Amino acid sequence: MLYSQMNKKELNDCLEKLNKEYCEVKAKGLRLDMSRGKPSSDQLSLSADMLKTVSEDSDCFSDKGTDCRNYGLLEGLPEARKLFADILGVEAENVLVGGASSLNIMYDEVARAMMFGVAGGDKPWSKQGKIKFLCPVPGYDRHFAICELMGIEMINVAMTKDGPDMDTVEKLVSEDESIKGIWCVPKYANPDGTVYSDETVRRFAALRPKAKDFRIFWDNAYAVHDLYEEVKLANIFSLAKQYGSEDMPIIFTSTSKITYAGAGLAAMAASKANIEKTKKSLGIQTIGYDKINQLRHVKYFADANAVKEHMKKHAKILRPKFETVLRAFEEELRPLGIADWSSPKGGYFISLNVEKGCAKRVYTLAKEAGVTLTPAGAPYPYGTDQNDENLRIAPSFPPVKELEEAVEVLCLCVKIAAAEKYLGLM
């Protein structure tokens, strides 16, 4: 029966029963975590053989004869650039391979733009007064944290089932020269799992921003992270070329959720002008990134197809976890009409919308019952979810059994908060 159709007495009885259950759960002293998008130990073990690819001196040389133990190759090993190029659908010359963290590359790109400006830009962003970024919401908290740290004002843009609301994006960037960028996770968006439609990607490529130094930060973190069949994302880089806006998108990706979250590779892809501009300061910043780890990756993955095959093994581990969460939501929450959620076909997150004004309450209830969730509001700039309704669920890390237990607690908390709301108790 829907909560909205219950009378006060029925809701009160409901809440009493739920609170009793909650007390029992609390007594168990659980310690479960659905807070961050970390691969599980099983997933990490999939790449164990990569560790064996470089185990002696003679393994340290690339096919082209580069001694990966020594200095050099600022742009990354050519073979590694090629691998990422094939994953992203660009040319190797458009790729820079970095260290282990794509977040670090994104931060560095924003910092460079702040300090030195972008290719073709007149002035550093930091010398242009107040500047702004568009932030599709809900989105990735760490993107927003970069803006907040750098003092870049963030403007929320709603997500639709096809990606960010492009009418709003087009309008804002064409009118406001102080808007210098937008954060996008175009495939299996963090946290709702949306894949940008072809039309959305095309409209991004066709943007005509008022700011000549506007950039699209295209964080393709889940480029090959399909849970079911392969889902194709339109190629923003080739579309941008067609529209003559090749310098607009900067693409990021990593192997954090392909090989090792703590020891993978990250890369960026961009136009020749952007790459040259980046290299100008990157060459002052470092002599080069860890090439032996780049070599491990290219020895382990012969090509992009090998990566895709590898991702099927990840999917096999992750699918039951996503399905566990979604099944529980379907069984426990759907009949009550007190929540809705995304059903992603890949990526690392499920986005759960509870009753308006209840997300923080659910977070707290879950926490006190020993289940850690990503803090309510985290997927919004400044941590502020105006509706206080969104929770980001990360099912990847716990084993299925723990996840079953955790999601049961979560559903209980969602019900309690909703009942409290309907009863006017909060």
Next chain:
Amino acid sequence: MLYSQMNKKELNDCLEKLNKEYCEVKAKGLRLDMSRGKPSSDQLSLSADMLKTVSEDSDCFSDKGTDCRNYGLLEGLPEARKLFADILGVEAENVLVGGASSLNIMYDEVARAMMFGVAGGDKPWSKQGKIKFLCPVPGYDRHFAICELMGIEMINVAMTKDGPDMDTVEKLVSEDESIKGIWCVPKYANPDGTVYSDETVRRFAALRPKAKDFRIFWDNAYAVHDLYEEVKLANIFSLAKQYGSEDMPIIFTSTSKITYAGAGLAAMAASKANIEKTKKSLGIQTIGYDKINQLRHVKYFADANAVKEHMKKHAKILRPKFETVLRAFEEELRPLGIADWSSPKGGYFISLNVEKGCAKRVYTLAKEAGVTLTPAGAPYPYGTDQNDENLRIAPSFPPVKELEEAVEVLCLCVKIAAAEKYLGLM
């Protein structure tokens, strides 16, 4: 016979003979390189067994049980922090372990100070108008390149046999609030190999800069890179504590010339306040650096003593190379009185001073004869050696036989340039 005692006829005869030799050398079509401080292949092979330390899943866990394959530990693996702490003579809590490049950490520290200011500072450096760094010269070109990129004005300070001229350093920093930093390579300074005396280090710790946000960038790149017996550098961090200036020094080091130049570890050490300030933005910049590579290092080096033992093997390879260069200088140049040079007991470079106004000429002559040197002027801010006399010699990379050939060509070029100068031909 000293050139200074030769008459014109004698010098002319000399030059004619030298030019004939030079033509013969040129005809050989040599391709030799003494330009950068790269470890040789033999040296890199010393660490081959490190590659075997992590070759399967069960190797990926630290003693404390951390799964190094996954996210986490922004500050670095505790065991790696301890290893660097012992090398640098600080506590593990004062150490952050980064990626493969200490240059990258230095760049990031300067960039952070520019954008966000330093611990206890009022404003970001970039919001304080023109700011300046002191640059002991000759010094490390990549340090100076960071300042140039960031628009930080550089002021030369002369090197003495005990380190930078401290009278000048003390005077300048106490008078000028716009001076925010100084670059130091305190042990086996790049390029002259000077080890800062205990008194110099003490005077650094005792500095009372007018700028409260002044920092000493203490690049201890060659902390354990002794060619002969171990040379001790005074501990600036504990001295600074005594003088109540604990926040002033920021120490950097790496294993680039211990394990792999292209796949080592870098670290910084600083006061708690500095570390906390850095972590605030570092935690936005990345989730963490490559922990598996950190684990490889701590598995391979049980402790700092193991590192020192390892460095003896490097010394054995490097010593004959340094001695080859110094012997040639002694035999070829000393009798003519046309150059002087440093005789370092460690590090990676020899500093050669030729006749004033001749360094560029020597560089060009050598280049045309197939011997690549670091460009004349490189060890000076803005690439400008006022006296045009200094050349940085890097003997580490070429095999001894090649080095013998290269240094012979170099000496020939030094003689030609000197003869030309004495004859008034340049």
